[in-house]
Structures are given as structure tokens and as C-alpha cells.
Amino acid sequence: MSRRTFTTLGVPIDSVGLGRAEQHGTELSPAAIRAAGLERLGWADAGDLSVRIPDHERDPQTGVVGLAGVLSTTTALRAATAEFVRRGDRPFLLGGCCTLLCGALAGARDALGTIGLVYVDGHLDLYDGLTSPTGEAADMPISVLIGDGPAPWVHRVAPVPVTPPAGIAILGYHDPDELADLGDALARARTAGIFAADADTIRRDGPSATAATALAHVRDISKHLWFHVDLDVLDQAVFPATDYLMPGGLDWDQLVELLMPVASAGELVGWSLSCYNPEKDPDGADGQAIVAAMERLFPD
Numbered sequence: 176m177s178r179r180t181f182t183t184l185g186v187p188i189d190s191v192g193l194g195r196a197e198q199h200g201t202e203l204s205p206a207a208i209r210a211a212g213l214e215r216l217g218w219a220d221a222g223d224l225s226v227r228i229p230d231h232e233r234d235p236q237t238g239v240v241g242l243a244g245v246l247s248t249t250t251a252l253r254a255a256t257a258e259f260v261r262r263g264d265r266p267f268l269l270g271g272c273c274t275l276l277c278g279a280l281a282g283a284r285d286a287l288g289t290i291g292l293v294y295v296d297g298h299l300d301l302y303d304g305l306t307s308p309t310g311e312a313a314d315m316p317i318s319v320l321i322g323d324g325p326a327p328w329v330h331r332v333a334p335v336p337v338t339p340p341a342g343i344a345i346l347g348y349h350d351p352d353e354l355a356d357l358g359d360a361l362a363r364a365r366t367a368g369i370f371a372a373d374a375d376t377i378r379r380d381g382p383s384a385t386a387a388t389a390l391a392h393v394r395d396i397s398k399h400l401w402f403h404v405d406l407d408v409l410d411q412a413v414f415p416a417t418d419y420l421m422p423g424g425l426d427w428d429q430l431v432e433l434l435m436p437v438a439s440a441g442e443l444v445g446w447s448l449s450c451y452n453p454e455k456d457p458d459g460a461d462g463q464a465i466v467a468a469m470e471r472l473f474p475d
Contacts, residue, residue, distance in 0.1 A: 180473070181267040181445070182259065183213065185223035188248055188271040190312040191418065192231035192240035200418065200452050202227070205269045207453035211462035216469060218267065226251050228274065228312070237325035238304030245274060245312045249331045252278030253285065260286035260444055270449035273300065273405045274312040277319045280401055281332035283444055290444065291342045291393030291400045292320070293386075293437050297407035297424055299348050299371070301360045304328075308356075313450075317345065321367070341368030342396030344389035346433065347408035349374040349423040374408070374424055382425075382433035390436060400442045404434065406450040406465070414464070416456035427464065431471050438472040 185205030193199055205223055214220075228244030239245060252268070256279045259266040268279050273296065283290045294300075300317045304325040307314040318324035320343070322335030329335055348354070348371070354361070365371060370392040377385045393400060407417045410424035425433070437443070448465070456462055 180218075180265050182219040182221055182264045183267045183269055184221045184255065184259070185209075185269045186226060186248075186252065186271040186275045186447075187223055188226055188228050188244075188274055190228050190241060190245065190272050190274045192228070192233075192311065200454060201270060201272045201450065203453040204271055204449075204451045207456070207459070207462045208269060208451065208465055211459055212466045213469075215466065216473060224251055224255055233310040234304070237327060238307060238310050239312055239315075239325050239328065240310040241312070242325075242327065246327060246331055248274065249278035249281070249328065253282040253332065256282030256445070257285040258282075265443065266445040268445070268447035270447060272313045273316050273403065273447075273449040275447055275449060276316045276403050277328065277332050277337070279445070279447055280320060281337050283399070283401055284337050287399050287444060289342060289397040289399070290338055291397040292338050292344070293389050293393060293400065293402040294343060294345045295347050295403065295408050295430070295433065296345065296405035297348060297374075297409075297419060297421055298350050298353055298405070299345060299357050299361060301357050301364060306356070317343065317364075321364075339368065339396055340364060342393050343368075344370040344372075344392050346372050346385060346389060347374050347377060347425060349408075350419075350421055377425065377429065377433060382429050383436060386433050386436040390440060394442075398442055399444050400437070400440050401445050401447075402434070402437045402443070403447045403449070404430075406448070414461055416452055416461035417450050418452050418455075419450065427468055431468055434472055
């Protein structure tokens with residue numbers, strides 16, 4: 176695949192809800208990754224979408240932190256992604272946090288119809304606003320996409336499911352606390368059709384083989400594909416510049432091997448990246464590692 180296939184759009188959001196006036200956390204990610212050498216890929220750059228999730232209050236009805244910002248971000252991303260895809264561009268959405276996925280996938284669906292999703296993340300993200308321990312929107316993208324998330328957010332991406340469960344593959348989760356909370360939800364999701372493989376399964380079966388199984392799964396539903404990477408899928412010793420440090424994740428070679436078949440898929444219409452916090456990367460080494468991995472995924 177040519178490096179010039181994608182157009183970058185920054186999405187500087189952070190759903191942690193710190194309530195700071197200045198940019199913070201993953202809001203800083205688009206600028207930091209650009210500074211780490213993103214231009215080496217030779218992709219067009221459309222700048223940053225004017226979005227933010229500034230509120231740190233948890234909505235009493237839905238349980239979502241910064242609900243107004245989450246909803247406005249989703250609406251803006253839905254429109255922007257649809258516009259990109261309709262004109263024949265393949266967007267690379269540079270987050271930010273994974274809250275961005277819901278609007279992005281809804282926009283791609285608006286333009287093309289059903290989109291298969293390969294979701295590579297250290298978490299399942301099957302909470303809703305009330306079951307989430309934190310209320311962070313980043314706990315909920317998969318629930319929202321299948322119609323089980325907070326009602327106002329689901330309404331912003333309707334009709335739901337945005338992607339049917341049988342068109343979703345979740346890869347790389349390894350948070351034992353989340354799994355203890357969401358074991359029943361995961362079982363229901365699998366019964367509904369979601370394919371799920373945790374980090375241990377990926378290591379056992381091999382990243383390439385797991386990717387092949389995931390692609391075969393989503394291709395039964397759609398001729399179009401999106402993939403999302405949340406960088407907390409990496410082990411905390413490999414990638415410390417994230418807000419969700421966990422042992423048991425993948426290393427860079429395993430992640431690249433897992434993503435390679437997905438990144439080279441002919442039906443790929445766009446992808447997104449999230450969960451890098453430059454405030455935890457004072458020497459920029461993790462930002463440079465991100466760009467180096469992208470160069471491996473999308474060689475000349």
C-alpha cells in the first residue's frame with residue numbers, strides 16, 4: 176500500500192475530564208506525533224478538527240464525563256469523515272482518545288454503508304456510562320457502536336448498530352479488572368457475533384494468524400474495513416506514554432505483525448490511532464516509536 180493513500184486529520188481530544196483550560200494529555204498527541212516525524216510517510220495533512228472534551232463533570236443521567244463535548248465531537252467527526260470518504264480520500268484520524276471512533280465509523284458508514292471494524296485495544300470498551308468506573312467516554316466506544324451505550328451518544332451515531340456485532344473484531348485486551356467487570360458483557364457480545372482475542376491468545380496463536388481470522392470474520396459482513404489502534408494494547412514496559420499502564424500487553428513487533436494484514440487490506444477505507452500521552456514522553460522516544468511502526472506498516 177502506498178504511503179500516500181491517507182490524509183491525516185488530527186483529533187485533539189481527551190475524555191479523562193481534567194478540566195484544564197490549556198491542552199493536556201492525549202489532546203497533545205496529534206502535534207507530538209507530527210513533531211516525531213509523521214511527515215516522513217508523505218501523507219497529506221488536513222490539520223486538526225476543532226473539537227475538545229473540556230468538561231470534567233460526570234453527567235448525572237448518563238454517567239458520562241464531559242457529555243456535551245463527547246456529543247459535539249461525535250457530530251463533527253461524523254460529518255468530517257463522511258466528507259473525506261465521499262470524495263475518495265482515506266482518512267487517518269490521529270487522536271486523541273478512542274472516543275473519536277464512534278463519529279468516525281458513523282461517518283464512514285454514512286458514505287459507504289456497513290463498515291467492518293478491527294479494534295486493537297488493551298480494553299474491551301464495552302462499558303456504558305453507568306457501569307463505567309470512571310465515566311470516561313473512552314470506556315464505551317464498542318457499546319455505543321452496537322447500540323448499547325448512553326442513549327444521547329447512541330442517538331448521535333444512529334441508526335445502530337453502526338457496525339453489526341458480527342462485523343467487529345476486538346484484539347489485544349488484557350485488563351483483568353475490566354474483564355472481571357465485563358465478563359458477562361463479553362459473553363453476550365460473542366453470542367451476538369463479535370470476534371474477540373485477548374493478548375495471550377494473540378501470542379499463543381500468532382499475530383498474523385489472529386489477524387487473518389479477524390479479517391475473515393469481518394469480511395463476512397462488509398466489503399469495507401476500518402481499523403483502530405489504541406496504544407494501551409502495548410505492554411507498559413514497551414510503551415509507558417499512556418494513561419492506562421498495564422502488564423501483559425503486546426510488544427511493538429507483535430503489534431506490527433498483527434496489524435500488517437489489516438493495513439494492507441484492499442478494502443481499507445480509513446484508520447485511527449489513540450491513547451498516546453506526550454506528557455509522559457518527555458524525550459519523545461515513544462512518539463518516535465509510533466512513527467517508526469507506521470513506517471513499517473506502510474512502506475514505500
